[in-house]
Amino acid sequence: MSAYNSMELMICVASRFLENGATVVVGTGAPCAAAMLAQKMHAPNLMAFFEAGAFAPILPTMPISVGDSRTFYKALMASGMLETMEACQKGMVDYCFLGGAQIDMYGNLNSSMIGTDYDHPKVRFPGSGGANDLASLTWRTMVITPQDSRRFVEKVDFITSPGYLTGKGARERAGLPRGSGPYKVITNLGVLGFDEETCRMRIESVHPGYSIDDIKKNTGFELLLAKKITETAKPTEEELRVLREEVDPYRYIIGRA
């Protein structure tokens, strides 16, 4: 078995959740690599969208912007942002991938600011961009992120993108589309999912070489445990070969680990 780095592992694990025939909005970086890997491994009919308006490209290399020319290279359609967002709003998009500076136990994400006073933030970040739209309007939100207790916090300073907000039923009460919400959080330590009853984050699988305790120690809130916690399957030789040779040969993403 070849050695692999944590970025390669996260990309491989994420790609396995994307089934053939599904639709996904991806951003640049790891999500883009995960979608490409899925297409080449087990999901040739995975349909990838980009928020700025590109549909089903054949990516020649990793884009640096979700609106750059790579995102619609040999695409089936080069449209506009509302085409993507409206496809999400009418229920045609299964998955999106998001990240953030903070995430809480309900999968709420913060990519806006650190601090408690809106008008005087300690640190200001870019804001929603399309993140809130995708988290609100696609069926399932996926997150790929490194895990530590500064990022996995009891309460996010600002809810940029909605997870389950305050718990079961809160999204629907707020007015968000029924049956949508966070699905998997893939970190360098394991895979976290969400408990059906409480909508709280739970440990579902632990990556090789790590323990449940390692995950708990790097989380700033109490994690639930799935009934059956498995060890994450390592990347296969074939996954690593495709990822390194075909998906990201210049190591733009996998070189970041």
Added chain:
Amino acid sequence: MQELKTGTKELMQFYDCDEMREYFRKKDKSLRNKLTTVSEAVKNLINDGEYIAVGGFGGVRIPTAILHEIVRQRKKNLGLSGHTATHDFQILVAGECINRCDIAYIIGLEARGLSPNARRAVESGKIKIVEWTNAALAWRYKAAAMGVPFLPARNMMGTDVFKYSAAKEIECPFTGKKLVAYPALHPDVGIIHVHRADIYGNCQIDGIQIADQEMARASKKVIITTEQIVPTEQIRNDPTRTIIPYYLVDAVIEVPFGSYPGNMPYLYYSDEEHLKEWLEVEKDPQKFKEFLDKNIYGVKDFYEYIEVNGGLKKLHKLMQIEKLIIQGR
């Protein structure tokens, strides 16, 4: 009856739809030659205090020549629609041209990192901000383009983005569901870079349009920079391709390589070295000042700026990267 919430921030740019009908009624819709220069367009069409919107996607298909000229002419107190505002935001903040911004995405340059100068300006409160999302701002353009006061949608509710926005929740008259109402956004000036236009302002864009179709229709005045001016015959031979029709447009300027250092799909890739230099040099205010003198204040026009950064040789390289002839990033 469910509780309906309202965002806590003040709406910074809003025109009544009947007022806009009268404005658009009076707008000169004759087929007339609108060719002008970058400096004349900025001088005559962008006034201090007005609210502007920039087409493209921050570092993709952006009207850089106009943005630099806004800085050079020291325009002040402009409002901005921050719909994925990345390098465009960075330029306008560097020139201290804006004092308010409807934000969806600002400060960052996507995968390249955050702009230290833009971040300082927002954190210090020099630029007043109101929260939105990319879809929200695009739907706000669409409402304005449709001539209605608002459009309903289903995102943003339950979050702090809504709380610090100027949106309102409403109840759907058909289903009783809670919806968010996005107020129409009519920028005073929309500025868009396109692949081809004729002298009247009929425009073609190759590749994604992002939100420019809606933004052009929402804006009171529209400035077009174009990679090339083409004969109207070419527009008429393929009218399906007209993304922005002439009657929306007030000025047309031919600016080849006009999106530099941004990407222009099918023509040239973004100049990543130069964008990296921008981010790096902003860390040191003195160096940043010298950098702005060298690239904007101290040059006569956009072409001198390109010369300073490698001229034709650099452009040729970016063309080869775009066409995947050479690797680059």
